[in-house]
Amino acid sequence: MGRMKTALKTILLFALGCGGVSSASDPRQPNILFIFADDIGQEVLECYGGQSYRTPHLNELARTGMKFNQAFSMPVCHPSRITLMSGKYPFRHGPVSWGDYPKQAEPYTFSNLLKTAGYRTAIAGKWQLCLLGEDPFHPRRMGFDHWDLFGWHEGPRYYEPMIHQNGQVRADTLGFYGPDLYVRSVIDFMKDNRDRPFLAYYSMAVAHEVTDDLTPPVPHGPFDRYDNYDEMVAETDRNVGRLIAALNALKLRDKTLVIFLADNGTPPEIIIRADGQELSRVPVVSRRNGLDVPGGKKQLTDAGTNVPMIANWPGTIRPGQVVDDLVDFSDFLPTFMDLAGQPIPDGLKLDGVSFADRLRGTGTSPRTFTYCEEAVLPKPGGVEPDGESSGLKWVRNQDWKLYNNGRLIHMAEDPLEQYPFTSGEDNARRTEMRSLLENVFRDLDSAGTSPTAP
Structure with missing residues (x-):
């Protein structure tokens, strides 16, 4: 009888392992601290040549880690x-209303x-994937064990914030930032x-x-106005420092992959105060490598x-690396799964590819093109989209970029896109x-393509 119990226990443990839950004790799985900043372009960070703001904690994160020069987002936050x-x-995904998933x-x-x-998984801060007042447990369906999220288009995010915590609106935020x-x-x-192992988002x-x-x-806020852009950048950097200090205090630093990423470029202007219902805005212009850079969101x-x-x-x-691997936002899901030692589920077709080998120091990202589209999204009642909707899109490699309206840009020589080429102006190299990039567009528009295709 004892042997039978032992055998049954062995079978059960094996079955649990095949089900994917035993990996929780796998020491090779890193914790993931994913810091996703809002409305911060490269020109804001000193480690990218920025001169308008102090970002010491982000500078240190880059100095002791790896900086990517060619990571590409969509032009606005929801996409x-x-x-x-x-x-x-x-x-x-087909038509998706603004702010939905x-x-x-x-x-x-x-x-x-x-x-x-x-x-274990948690998220705090911005959601923008539903109105939480209408769907308070949406983060749970999306895979989060714990959440503290502000009510987007429902309440404040900064002073006296409206925060949904695990399905309930918090009642303890008065007087807090x-x-x-x-x-x-x-x-x-x-x-x-x-x-x-945990994902802290x-x-x-x-x-x-x-x-x-x-x-x-x-x-x-306390100055009878909203935070200006300088103050929000300082808060961004301070929060990065607080999180790294916490990892050090918890002795989790070597076990944790930290990724800092922004969702799109810097805004061209921000709201600085409200006079009744009238909102006052100020422009945002940042200095980078001796040049003034208006916000490009x-x-x-x-x-x-x-x-x-x-x-x-x-x-x-290895500290101090600066890499030119192409990365776009579709790559994070397969990268996280690669780091966790888990395969992509059968039948799940992705646009992304894993860049985990670049992080491990065993190779480079296999991606050879990135893709971007403008927000063409239906508007739910009363909520305007945070972007224009002309249907423009592009594909690019490290040096060349093609829009779906035919404009070809040699980005290596014309990063500001001042001199686009039409097909009638092509020489042999442009042709x-x-x-090559037209073929990528065709493949994307068909059943799908691999981002590793030439």
């Missing part, structure tokens, strides 16, 4: 988030898939789960302006889509590049 969480470009894709977010690999509460939530989660509120369609407008140029990305993992990522 970037759909791509990020699904591993697929927005057009793959495709229902059929909910089971296949990177957070849900990491849970199958034994990870939202980013302090979001960071505390992430730190508490890491502390509570220090003995098992800090979806920053900063440096996005306040919500502009609430009556009355959201509360001012909503644009398909590099100013709107070539975002800062830093990866840091002591003992695994070759145009043909």
Whole structure:
């Protein structure tokens, strides 16, 4: 009888292992601290040549880690988030209302898939994938065990924030500053789960302006106005420092991959105060390498889509690296699964490819092109999209970029896109590049393509 019990126990343990839950004790699985900043272009960070703002903690993260020069987002936040969480470009999902997430894709977010690999998961800060007042447990369906998220288009994100925590609106935020509460939530989660692999997703509120369609407008800060862009950048950097300090205090630094990424470029202007219902805005212009750079959010140029990305993992990522691998937001889901040692589920077709070998120091990303599209999204009642909708899109490699209206740009020589070429102006080299990128467009428009295709 004892032998039978032992045999049954062995079979059960084997079955659990095949089901993917035993990997929770796999020491090779890194924790993932994913810091996703809002509305911050490369020109903002000193480590990318920025001169207008002090970013010492981000500078240190880059100095001791890996800086990516060619990471590409969508031009505005919501399409970037759909791509990020699904591993697929927005057009793959069909019509999706602004601020929603495709229902059929909910089971296949990177957070849900990491849970199958034994990870605990949490998110704090910005959601923007539904109105939480209407669907308070949406984050759970999307794969998060714990959440502290502000009510997008429902309440403030900064002063006296409206925060949904695990399906309930918090009643303890009066007198608090939202980013302090979001960071505390992430730190508490890491502390509570220090003995098992975790995904801690800090979806920053900063440096996005306040919500502009609430009556009355959201509360001012202590200076009788909203935070200016300089102050929000300082808060972004400070929060990165607090999270790294927490990892050090918890002795989790060597076990944790830290990724800092932004969702799109810097805004061209922000709301600075409210006088009754009247909102005052100021422009945002940043200095980079001796040049003034207006905010490029909503644009398909590099100013709107070539975002800062830093990866840091002591003992695994060699310090001081600067790489030109192409990365787009569809790549994070397969990369996280690769790091977790889990295959992509059968039948799940992705646009993304894993760049985990680049992080491990064993290879480069296999991606050879990136793709971007403008937001062409239906508008739900009363909520305007955060971008234009002309249907423009592009594909590019490291040096060349082709728009679907035929404009070809030699980005290596014309990064500001001042001198586009039409097909009638092509020489032999331009003809070759145009043909290559047109083939990528055709493949994307058909059943799908591999991002590793030439």
